[in-house]
Amino acid sequence: MDKILRIDMGAKGGPKMTESPAGDYAGLGGRAMTSSIISAEVPPLCHALGQDNKLVIAPGLLTGSAAVMSGRLSIGCKSPLTGTIKESNSGGQAGIAMARHGYAAIVLEGKPEGSDLYKIVINDKGVSIKVDNSLKMLTNYDLIDKMKGEFGEKIACISIGPAGEMKMGAASIAVTDMELRPSRHAGRGGVGAVMGSKGVKVIVFDTSGLKMRQPKEPDKFREANKKFTEGLKSHPVTGKGLPAYGTSVLTxxxxxxxxxxxxxxxxxxxxxxxxxxxxxxxxLETKRGGLATHGCHTGCVIQCSGTFVDKNGKFVSKQPEYETVWAHGGNCGISDPDAIAKIDFLDDTYGLDTIEMGVAIGVAMDAGVIPFGDAEGAIRLVNEVGKGTPLGRILGSGAEVTGKAFGVERIPVVKHQSIPAYDPRAVQGMGVTYATSTMGADHTVGYAVTANILKVGGFVDPLKPDGQVELSRNLQIATAAIDSTGMCLFIAFAVLDQPETFQALLDLLNSFYGLSLTGDDVTALGKKILTMERDFNKRAGFTAQHDRLPAYFSKIPLPPHNVTFQVKDEDLDKVFNF
Amino acid sequence: MNGQKFPRFNGQSGTALTKVKAQISPNMLSCFFPLFQQGITVEVETGCSIKELLCGQLGIDNAYLEERITTIFLNGKPVDDCTTAIVGDGAVLALSAAMPGLVGAMLRKGGFYTAMRSAITYRTPSADSIRANGHIRLKLFNSIMEEAGPLVLRRGIIIPCSRVMKLLSEMSAEIISGDLPTSGYDSAGADILLAVEILAS
Structure with missing residues (x-):
């Protein structure tokens, strides 16, 4: 994993590819790689759908190795939804395939003239880029069926659905899972629209004969992997709660x-x-013959996913995640698990961020487009997005555009991106993270390792009034670093509670690369990434005034506790004082 | 009707609850999961701490409370100290295992991230610590449903008769004592004290 593939989609005479050593970007993975390239090479004031933006796809540092939980893939760009730098990551099999093909990053650059749609195929013979206009407006599921027909079952794909082709702000990038279903998504920030703007429909990786990436110190690596696995399996969250009930256990x-x-x-x-x-x-899944415990990529030992089937045992979608169930469920007043699973499938096949879509539909319901609780109406609206009707185009542009189009005051976004499934008035620490994240409102940016283990900025007293600001800062630093390893963020729960599991993670990295990283080095990496991202956003025109929640969160109390968001602006401005 | 009589939950004087005892096979426990999540009414001595109620009255093991029931809500507020939070009559008490995510970590009792949900934290006793017979609504979530649910069922839960009939028919349960009311009784609205034993597998 030491080379970078660049494809200039706007080159004269058609796309032109170059392969080079990682160079200045050597030793980076995941979010560290995507944010480094975007920060250094993309003009912050460029149009996100224009020729100057780049789409960077990067597996994590351990992706493609035998390390458990290491299959994550980061996708970065300037976001067409937020206007900020963006890293959105996904599970699935493509990160593993890409890493095993030796790519530390694939960078799609430029912008093709005309409306041709391209298919990129990567196998042991090299890389091919071909026009394939037969793929136009295919849904992700239909597209992958077509790819299976063309290339067989030993493939992994990164693709966009119609939403990406229509360059919608809510467009995601799909990654195929172990069953070759396009059910895993880099969902947030409209990354699918950027892929669409590059004219790339799908990247197909041939997985036959691929070899696992080998560590420099195999014995130490094996031992660290064993300890890491044991730590995950023995923890009540990663060993029991998540496998048994999935992330929706939070509902x-x-x-x-x-x-x-x-x-x-x-x-x-x-x-x-x-x-x-x-x-x-x-x-429901168990009784209907679906699957309540399943991984989204090879090497997953937490297995927080599943397979949702209908009353006749027929596949409907993968087990919808908490944020999806919330966005299309409670946020829209819908309590029908079958309808939500159907919408999850529609989001996946059209290539849409489930959070952005659920919040946009909730805003539309607030405007009276359809009533709250109207599950059939919600399905109809998602289909309108997939078909690109005028109403669908508005909804597919995200919650903010939808709210503006329909004159709604209560639009839950930060930096133009929908706030996820935790009301910041009740969990105010999450509000700090939503407000100050470099990515727009995002629940995953402060989702990781305990500050005490990493000792980011010293021990934090959680009872201090400004404790939540400090905690948010430290969590954002830690998450930025974890996002660079290729590790699923769900490892955080075991790492958070079990110092020996955190040490096993460090040992995995060290033995794989022959390094001697400490917690301080991980902290330094997290700070470096955040500093780069903040700098990009500053150059893109973002100021402290953008690090705010919508005003209504501070004014309108949230029942049943009737609380408002009370963190002061000056405290929010301290989050990045490091 | 030969069931034992208990004070009626809705507090109407002169009325009593019918007690029905049933046996079910272990694989039928999941029929109670929707009820556990929505909340079941149990008769307890109120005015005591959460710990006293759970361990002293419901029979939950101390170590289990410490290690497994890591997330507790009293009237919708996350609790950090089970020994000082007082459960009053009519309280809603929810029990959960450790939950994922930053929010899961925030909501845990006495966790490192409690400051991040300080706006909703349970702080001072909201109920008198005067002991009295009363009722609470007990919610069991996730693995606590499977692990502590049988204990609560064995002790008895108070639910409407119509719900009992539906549940027992779904489970093909065997009633081992007491009778369900049939005629001459407001069977739809009446509450039943249902005690359920899970048969050994």
């Missing part, structure tokens, strides 16, 4: 805490929550 908890945004963030509790909880989904 009941957030609802009980009064922090479950309901009907476009009007209240913090949804009366239908238990009908769409992780517990209920797992029970």
């Amino acid at each position: 009941n908890i957030l609802n009980e805490a009064g922090g479950y945004p309901t009907r476009n963030f009007k209240t913090g509790a949804f009366e239908g929550a238990s009908a769409i909880s992780g517990e209920t989904y797992a029970d």
Whole structure:
């Protein structure tokens, strides 16, 4: 994994590719790689859908190795939704295939003239780029069926659906899973629109005969991997809660805490929550013959995913994740698990971010386009997005555009991106992260390793009034670093509670690369990434005034606890004081 | 009707609950999962701490409370100290195992990230610590449903008769004592004290 493939999609005479050593970017992976390239090479004031933007696809440092949980793939660009730098990551098999083909990054540059659509194929003979206009407006599922027919089953794909081709702000990039379904997505920030602007429909990796990446110190690596696996399996979250119920296990908890945004963030509790909880989904899946415990990529030992089937046992979608179930469920007043799973499939096949779509539909419901609770109406709206009707184009542009189009005041976005499934009035620390994230409102940017283990900025007293600002800072630093390893963020729960599991993670990195990294080095990497991203955003015109939640979160109390967001602006401005 | 009589939950004087005892096979426990998530009514002595209620009255093991029930809500507020939070009559108590995500970590009792949800944290006792017979709504989530659910069921839960009939028919349960009301009784609205034993597998 020491070379970078660059494809200039706007070159005269057609796309031109060059392969070079990683050079200045050697030793980087995942988010560190994508943000480094974007920060250094993309003019911050460029149009996100123009020729100057770049789409960078990068596996993590350990992706493609035998390290468990290491299959994540980062995709970066200037976001057409937020206007900020963007890293969106995904599970699935393509990161592993890409790393094993030796690519530290694939960079799509330039912009083709005309409307041809391209297919990139990477196999042991090299890389081919061909026009294939028969793929136009194919949904992700139909596209992958076509690729299977053409190349067989030993492939992994990165693709866009119609939403990406239409360059919608909510467009995602799909990654195929172990069953060759395009069910894993780099969802946030409209990365699919950037891929669409480059004219690339699909990248197909031939996976036959690929060899696992080998560590420099095999014995130490094997031992670290064993300890890391044991740590994950012995922890109640990664060893039991997530495998049994999936991420939707959070539904009941957030609802009980009064922090479950309901009907476009009007209240913090949804009366239908238990009908769409992780517990209920797992029970339904088991009783119907689906699968309640399943991984999204090879080497996953947490297995937080699943397969949702209908009453006749027919595949509907992968087990929808918590944020999806919330966005299309409680946020829209919908408590029908079958309808939500169907919408999840539609989002996946059209290539849409489930959070952005659910929030956009919630805003549209608030405007009276359809009533809250109208599951069939919500399905119809997602289909309008997939077909690109005028209403669909508005919704597919995200919650903010939808709110503006329909004159809604309550638009839950930060830096133009929808706020996810945790109301910042109830869980104010999450609000700090939403407000200050370099990516726009994002729940994953502060999702990782404990500050005490990493000792980022010293021990933080969680009871201090400004504790949540410091915690948010430290979590954002830690997450930026973890996003660079290729590790699934869900490892954080075990790493958070078990210092020996965190040490095993460091040992994995060190033995794979022959390094001697410490927690301080990980911290330094996280800070470096955030500094780069903040600098890009500053040059793109973002100021401290953009690090704010919408005003209504500070003014309108959230039932049942009737709380408002109370963190002061001056405290938000301290988040990046490091 | 030969069931034992208990004070009626809705507090109407002169009425009593019918007690029905049933046995079910272990694989039928999941029929109660929707109820556990929505909340079941149990009769307890209120005015005591969460720990006293769970360990002293419901029979939950101390170590299990410490290690497994890591997320607790009293009337919708995350609790950090089970020994000081007082459960009053009519309270809603929700129990969960450790949850994923930053929010899961924030909501844990006494966790490192409690400051991040300080706006909703349970702080001072919201109920008198005067002991009295009362009722609470108990919610069990995720693995706590499977692990502590049988204990709670064995002790007895108070639910509407119509729901009992539906549940027992779904489970093909065997009633080992007590009778379900049939005629001459407001069977749809009446509450039943249902005790359920899970048969050994």
